[in-house]
Amino acid sequence: MANDRNTILNETIKRLLRRDATTHLKKIVNKAHAADLSLVFRSLPLEHQRKLFDLINDIEQKAFLLSELEEYMFLDLIEHLTIEESVEIFNHMPADDVADLISKLPQEKADLILKKMNVEDSEEVEELLRYDKDTAGGIMVPDFIALREISTAREAIESIQKDYHDVEMPFYLYVVDESERLLGVVSLRQLVVVKPNTPLKDFMTRDIFSVRTDMDQEEVAKLVARYDILAVPVVDDQNKLVGIVTVDDVIDIFRREATEDILKMAGVGEDFVETQSIFRSTRIRLPWLFASCLGGVLASLVISHFEGGLKYFIYLAPFIPVITGMGGNVGAQSSTIVVRGLATGRLDVRDIWSVVYKQLTVGVLLGLIYGSFLGVVARFRFHHEVSAGILALVVGVSVLCSMSLAALMGSLVPMIFRRLDIDPAVASGPFISTAIDVIGIFIYLSIATLLI
């Protein structure tokens, strides 16, 4: 349903652009949801994006649209706005989105915009820019409802009407002391069900989850997900309430982190490259393939090294892809399980040995099964050879060894990376698979040299 609506919007806008029907376009653009428009913008050339953008009357709609665009689209579009236009739009945007976008601009332009923005807004933004963008401080909104514990429910409701009419998440009200330290929380729902003159301290929840400004955004997201809350308060090192992280940002974090992990595992950088130009995309993917290229050259050296001394190389060579393929796939299985397990919290880095042991055991079992099977296949293929038995044994044992080793490496390396605070997703990309290829071939030809 949502998709159908988008398709229609997309096609209508394109048709009207072709016909240059400005009045119609104006009507549609101003009625559409900014989130839908941002999808339409993706498939439009810059000049059309500009044109549509200028047709938007509501400055908040413009602000929302701008914050929904992909980074490179935002940068292209803002190039075409005057500083005054940009400032006006940023004045109508939540501080966390402004901080996010400002940090993508060249320093000079960013400073100029901040200087011209409303003092109050720009101070909030500069406050946010102080935090690392991957931490609770970097993703929080500084707009929240904070009241004192002696306030009554009626006073709280009045202050929602008067002072807090534009907070993003008006469903939780935080209770703070005179130094703005967090004491408790009441929900808007509690507020309407208690007697109007009840003071907040009589019904607020005191056992409240909060996060520190420097907590990693992924940890924050996991906390919100685990306890099914709509927002989590962010405090500084004196327990002073400085912002909240809302559930919609948490969704974005999970989706972005999952995408990053998936892309890293496949060795395509960490930003989504499909929406970028062909040359940019090629440049991003190029270095990741270098590991595989070097590994391939290394493998060729290993093979050249052995093949001269191997009487039956001509029989053994056809099985090289089986050895590397089986090892590679088992390794990919193990590393994927470990990387995703660590990311979702199902696996704990403290359990490194039990996890690796289990992966190795599974690898050995799978190696026994496929090693036997492929050994039988090899025996059958070589039946006209005198040494068929030995050749088959070499293939079978090599499959077993390379699969076991692959399972071991596929689980151990991401675990160690995590311990060293390196992103384990990077480990399980082309690096592991290349290493497994080379080691698998080495094992295969070594066993052959040994046994034949």
Next chain:
Amino acid sequence: MANDRNTILNETIKRLLRRDATTHLKKIVNKAHAADLSLVFRSLPLEHQRKLFDLINDIEQKAFLLSELEEYMFLDLIEHLTIEESVEIFNHMPADDVADLISKLPQEKADLILKKMNVEDSEEVEELLRYDKDTAGGIMVPDFIALREISTAREAIESIQKDYHDVEMPFYLYVVDESERLLGVVSLRQLVVVKPNTPLKDFMTRDIFSVRTDMDQEEVAKLVARYDILAVPVVDDQNKLVGIVTVDDVIDIFRREATEDILKMAGVGEDFVETQSIFRSTRIRLPWLFASCLGGVLASLVISHFEGGLKYFIYLAPFIPVITGMGGNVGAQSSTIVVRGLATGRLDVRDIWSVVYKQLTVGVLLGLIYGSFLGVVARFRFHHEVSAGILALVVGVSVLCSMSLAALMGSLVPMIFRRLDIDPAVASGPFISTAIDVIGIFIYLSIATLLI
């Protein structure tokens, strides 16, 4: 912080279990958050889980804990509860969670429990069980606040206090007509800021997103994420409001779908196997490796077929892993970009040709770069051979061809799968990488036969 707390909880509970300090355990278990307890349960043997579970006084805490457990843990634990205990717990659980758990039980037990549950609750559950569990109907909660448009703000607040004290998401109130058809929505926040005697129809939002019961849960999740809403109303084919999907379920959907996609791409089924036993885990991973095994056997047949006729096979063989490795990695890059792009909505299946064209172009560019590089490497390696130039050319051209083809297949196959409504994540696992291996080798040896 959250992790530290969990570690302490985990270790404290284990220590107390060893000392069999029941009084202490009771205190801790009843103070802990059920979400934290569920994490502790994961690392405990069944008998200890049982013991802790029995120590919980609050039946809602028991209910929440049960719904947080992994499927196999839930099934093990419920085996040890009497039907009466189970029924009592299910009576205190939201209907969507009951439906979820009931559907995992053997039919007979499920029927027995449903029969003994409160009539009102069990009817809600049976209603939910009618929907496919991956649709809006299957994940919605049937508890929501529905009012008529002539109700005033004051009446609405009163009815929250009286009739709707246990709805999960009390922040949106839905407005329906006499046939329960959805007309609009008001937020709790609007309710407290308007004059108490304003009728809902004067300030409700009429332009409201809703989803049909049969919409796929992923689509529902994307909608909630795109429009940053906390809950989306679910309607049947007469536009009658039947439930809502809340944002916490949306988070779960995204995380589960991302995990499923990642696991499928690596060929490890779709459920997380790490938390399962070694034999179960082996059994799940076994069939996925069969594709790679068959592919390997096929590759060996291709190599055997060519090697007899190839004078320089001994020089060409060492480069086989380079050809398959480079093709495999480019293919994995392309298929990952396409699969994740489709999942996140950044790519649209209607743009199949422009997406595939772009992937192919990038593949050709990368193939030209690495083909040249590896050609030079080969030339250098073969320098003592008369045909060094030709051999190097064969390697270079083969790398170019196999990388281009891999990019083409890696993008085309998932796109076609999506068109056929088959999950594209399945396509980009071991199947594509195996096919790319075999085809790459075939191309390499064919070019060699042709040119030498």
